[in-house]
Every structure is written in structure tokens, then in C-alpha cells.
Amino acid sequence: MSRGIEVCLSGKTPQAPYRDEPASTAARSSNLLSLRVFRPLWIRLLKPSDITHLVATALQEDIGDGDVTAQLIDANACAQATIISREAAVICGCDFVDEVFRQLGTDIAVDWRVHDGDEVTPNTLLCTLGGNARTLLTGERTALNFLQTLAGTATLTRAYVNAIGAHKTRLLDTRKTLPGLRLAQKYAVACGGGMNHRIGLYDAFLIKENHIQAAGSIAGAVDAARRVSADLLLEVEVETFAQLDECLDCGVERVLLDNFSLDDLGTVVTRVDGRAALEASGNIDLETIHAVAQTGVDFISTGAITKHVRAVDLSMRFDDSL
């Protein structure tokens, strides 16, 4: 993951997720300040061991008990190849490509010309590869599948971030992800310039109508949650202005406003006046996100950046030596 960390530390594009350590009480009372105390957790989210496991699974499903066609190539033949992006994209998944060829067990040298998070134009050379010809052929599709999928998520994320424009609003992902690829996609969102919302059901409270009903009131639900864990981020979804006021009364850190009209979002921003962070959600797309950001909400979350995938068009080309 050295490359990922490098991208992050350069401060180029990836942004810190909402939370790493509990915000101090002082920071919590001034919600936007509190955003700044979060250390960049995401660089640790996707561990090398996660990449190892994902790549092993993908290689197994593609290769099974052997690449029969590769056996037509001399076992000792060497080749050179390049991976090209045929279209504009934000790159993500370089470490997955490295890991594919590492697991195939021979000495493939991958020389990257780009880093995760980089924007490329059509026909950009992403990397050169050299080594055993069979290995290059056998790993080609699995390597490209990771790169095209994760770069697809990073590219779509960047489009949403760009649509927000100069507004301070941060783009958040959701748990609407491809099964098995949650951490990888969260990493891709960070590479695209988005910010990670909770990773799963375990690292933040998101209190919805069902929980409020069960506890009898917002205050009751918040109180119960704080007893379960005082440290985790606590967010409450509201449907009315009265519920919003209840949240403010009991010091909720973040309020989720699902399917609020633009007018209502503007009203809420004024009414809350920085006493809680505000997150808007609900069928927000590339057409509408700028107007939502303009209302002054702190966050916009959308499932679209991870549940839909438009794979980036990539090509691995072999030189004439093969």
C-alpha cells in the first residue's frame, strides 16, 4: 500500500474519512472544527492483507486448475507489455495489479507511470510490464478487472466531487457497495476525492425512524446509543423540523436529511447554524448535486458512486516479442 499512502500524504486528492478518533468535546461543540481533527483513517482501511485476499479469490475464480491456452506458449518465453487507458479516468488499483503478478509467483516487473488518484487522458500509458510471457497472459484479465472496476468508482466519484465545485460540501459514500468489495470501493472513493462514511454497521450509529420508534423518542434513542458506545459517531435521520430540534437539543453530531427539498435544506442550514453537521441524501445525481451543495449542507451522500459501476476502458498490449 505504499503507493496509496503516498497519494494520501501528498494531499493531492484523497480526503480523510469522517472519523478516526473521537472528536474532543470542544471540537464536537463546534461541528465544522471537529471535521478537522479526523486523521486519515482510510489509508489504513484497506490493508495489504485485504488486497492479498481479494486478489487470491479473483485469481482462483479465473484460473481454477490452470490456464490451458497459456500452455501453448514456451514456459521460458519472456515478454513486454503495457497497460493503456483508452479513455479519461481517475486511476485506482495499482497495488492490485502488482499483487496479481506477485501471486502468480514469477518475477514480473511492473513499472508504473501513474499513481492511484491520478487523472489520465485517453491513451495514457499506465504501466509497463516485463517477465515470463505465460504469467503475463494468465494475469492479464484479473489485473485489468481490478483496475477497470476500481478506477471506474474513482472516476465516477471525481465527477461528483467536480460537480460540487467550489462549495465546502464533502461527498460521502454509503454501504451500497458491490458484495465483497466494500473496502476496495471505499478506497476507490477516497482516490476519487470523496470521503468515506461509515464502513459498516459496526463503526457508527445511524439512527432511523425504526430505532426512534423503538426507543420512544430521539432523546431516548441517542441516550441508548451513548450507553452502547460513547465514542462512535452518532448520526440521526430526521423527517421533520421538530425532529431536527430534538437532535439539536440532545447534541447529535450529525443529522441526515433524506429527500428534503432544496428549499427545506436551505431552511435547515440556517436554523441549525453550525450546531450539527448536516448530511443530505436521496437520489442526488450529477445533475442535481451542485444545487444541493449550494444550500450549505456539510455532506452529501450517494449510493450511485459505488453501487453503479462504469468500468474504465483499459487495454493490455503485448510487444512483438511475444
Added chain:
Amino acid sequence: MSRGIEVCLSGKTPQAPYRDEPASTAARSSNLLSLRVFRPLWIRLLKPSDITHLVATALQEDIGDGDVTAQLIDANACAQATIISREAAVICGCDFVDEVFRQLGTDIAVDWRVHDGDEVTPNTLLCTLGGNARTLLTGERTALNFLQTLAGTATLTRAYVNAIGAHKTRLLDTRKTLPGLRLAQKYAVACGGGMNHRIGLYDAFLIKENHIQAAGSIAGAVDAARRVSADLLLEVEVETFAQLDECLDCGVERVLLDNFSLDDLGTVVTRVDGRAALEASGNIDLETIHAVAQTGVDFISTGAITKHVRAVDLSMRFDDSL
């Protein structure tokens, strides 16, 4: 997988993949007849144990060491819920939903109103669920993620199949799949009415330029392949009419025509006259697929149906009891 098998045996939509057992020599010499001897392998491709494993992985990444918010609900509370499709779709993934709640270990009853492969209109009730309220809330997102992703692939596949229309051409998938979800997506393609191409590198030969160069000629490559395995499907990608003739001379079963113009495809169909099955590929989309089918090729393969995903818009709604 009883539901999947049911869909298949009904002969409703899913189609058999290209190969289960070696076509007889007689069938091979009359290529289109040979298509009919293939038994439906796909119903065995995605095994219950695959679903178990995929669901376990997805639950683990979402729940980790526990759903903190679900703890705000009484541990013994029960609830009823429904899953609705908000848009037109082809359903796929019912068994994954069942498995999610089975693994969560309590007695959730899922009553399906649709089967994999069914086409639904907006606002169709897909199933009702009843049982422990915490479990329903905890499993909701993982269940929907499988259903929205796999139904997305089935729906896109069906759109391509419909675009082919009345032509005899069969739509094939590729190995351009979401890492970790190869078998699940191949199953979704079958539910959408597509046909599975090779599953991985292990179950068919696809001889390309690199392999031909290494063997010195198409005849040399084909000969080498038959020595590796006489039983596996053997397909050769050609770039010229001369290469096509070479394939016919050595009895290649299927020829891949990548990025051929419509005119050239028509010429090839006439020239081959049933002596080999013909597969067209190369950036064929919903706009162009009908014209390609009209040339008379036997198969069209496209990565678009599995590498791109447009998740189906689904909703799980809880009744007032929760």
C-alpha cells in the same frame, strides 16, 4: 439453488452455456446442430456453497464485530418487511437474500412473489419478510446489495438479448467481471437470457495472436491445444480471411471475429457457411448489436453486461409494527 433450477427447467429465459460435454463429431461438423447437444451446465455452475461463501464474506465486511445501531431495538421484537423494486428489472439473487437471513441465525421467513429471471414493473413486490426485527435490520443492506447488483446484470443482459430480437444469434458474456463475483454474474447473465462463454482460463481454449505466433501457425497452435486437451472447446481469434481459412482447414469449432466491420462479418458468414460457429465481439453496444446479429453470426460477446453495473433501485420497507 432450487429456484434457479426451477427457472431453468421451465425453459423460460435462461439459456444453456456453450458447453457441458464434448459435442459429438457428427454434431461438430454441423455447427449449429452442435449447439443443441450442450446440456445446461450453468445450473450447476453457481453452487449453494458458492452462495454461502459470498454471503458470509459480504456479511462480515458489513457487520464486523456487530451492528451497533440494531442494539437500540428490543432483542425480542418482531417485524414484517417487504422488498420492492422501484423500477423495471429482471430479478436475480433470491437465493442470496435467503442465505443472508439464514446466516444471521434466526428464523426469518422470506416469502418470494417472484423468481430469478422474472421481469418486473416499477413498484413490484418482490418478497415479504418476517421475524426478528434486529436481524431484519442487520441483514437489509447486504441482502439488497446482492439483489440490486445481480438483478442489474440480469436486466442489462435482457436488454441486449431483446435488442438482438428475432435473430438466432446468442449473446455471450466474457471474463470481464467484478472481481470475486464471476460465477454469480455468469448466473445473472443466464437469468437475463444470455449464454455463458468460458467461465475462466481453465474450461476452454481461446487462441489469440500471441499463441499463434508462439506456435508458428494456426494449425500448429490448434494441434498443440488438442494435445493439451482434446475435449475442451477450442476457439481461435482471427484477424484476416487467410487466418479464417486456416481455421476451417484444421476443424476449429468456433472462430472469434474481433472488431470486424458489418460488411466483413457478412462476408465471413457466407464464406464459412456453417463449417464453424462464428462469434463477433469488439465494442458492440445496445445501439449496434441488432445490426451485428443481422449479419448471421452465431454469437455476440460483450464485456459490457458484466463489467458495467447499473444497480436496480430496490427498497426494503418495514411495517408500522417496527
